[in-house]
Amino acid sequence: MIVKEIEYSDKYNLCRLNISGEIFYISYDLFNDLEISKDDEIDFDTYKLILDENSYNRAKNYTLSRISYANKTTFEVRKILKDKGYDSDVIDRVIDFLVSYQLIDDNEFVRSYISDKSSISGWPKNKIKYKLRLKGIPDYMIEDNLDIIDDDVEYEKAMYFAKLKARDDFSFQNKNKVYRHLASKGFDYDIIGRVIGDLFS
Numbered sequence: 001m002i003v004k005e006i007e008y009s010d011k012y013n014l015c016r017l018n019i020s021g022e023i024f025y026i027s028y029d030l031f032n033d034l035e036i037s038k039d040d041e042i043d044f045d046t047y048k049l050i051l052d053e054n055s056y057n058r059a060k061n062y063t064l065s066r067i068s069y070a071n072k073t074t075f076e077v078r079k080i081l082k083d084k085g086y087d088s089d090v091i092d093r094v095i096d097f098l099v100s101y102q103l104i105d106d107n108e109f110v111r112s113y114i115s116d117k118s119s120i121s122g123w124p125k126n127k128i129k130y131k132l133r134l135k136g137i138p139d140y141m142i143e144d145n146l147d148i149i150d151d152d153v154e155y156e157k158a159m160y161f162a163k164l165k166a167r168d169d170f171s172f173q174n175k176n177k178v179y180r181h182l183a184s185k186g187f188d189y190d191i192i193g194r195v196i197g198d199l200f201s
Contacts, residue, residue, distance in 0.1 A: 001047055003040045014057055017050065024054040052090075059086045059094050064103075073106050074099075075136020110137055110145045118149045122157055125149055127186035151191070158187045158195045166199060175200045 005018035015031040017024045019042065030053050034046060042050070059081055066072065066080055074095060081091045098104040110132060117123040117131070125146055132142050165181045166174060175196060182192045 001042050003036055003038055003042060006038055012061055024050050025057045026050055026053040055086065055090050056093050059090050060097060063094055067103060071109055072104060073109055073135045073137060074104055077104060106137060107141060110141055111148060114145055114148050124154060124157060124185055124187040126188060154191050155194060158182055158191050161185060162195050162199050170200050
């Protein structure tokens with residue numbers, strides 16, 4: 001295996017190697033450590049190092065492009081890279097890099113997500129909790145941050161949806177319909193009970 005070409009990529013801040021027609025990207029530190037020159041013949045061990053580093057850098061740059069459009073959780077990044085075929089060692093290195101530069105922070109993601117979905121989208125707690133679980137967020141982290149949502153705010157949201165559904169029909173039959181409607185939207189039963197009690201009193 002012969003090093004045919006060596007270039008320096010300002011775009012990726014990496015060293016670009018052409019080895020027997022294959023393109024590899026490695027860090028400047030590894031390039032300097034290996035002391036590679038054009039037309040050098042490299043052995044299998046050196047090739048393996050380059051191969052591993054190339055895989056890591058490609059995975060890292062791919063992930064950076066993905067998270068530039070929308071914040072991701074650790075679970076989502078792992079799934080993205082696994083679906084692209086990267087092995088667990090490479091994925092762990094990418095995750096460590098992202099965490100060390102605070103490019104992913106699950107706890108901050110949760111707080112921002114809860115705040116946005118509650119105040120902007122009007123989602124109730126249980127719907128937010130369900131969606132965060134789908135993003136791989138552990139229950140303890142969700143519960144620790146749900147106190148962002150005030151119960152009075154939840155009550156007002158539930159009352160808004162209840163009034164829309166009731167349409168000034170406060171019959172017993174409609175009361176049950178409104179109850180089921182609020183439950184389907186993900187409101188806590190305590191909140192639903194308060195709203196139903198106040199609206200249909």
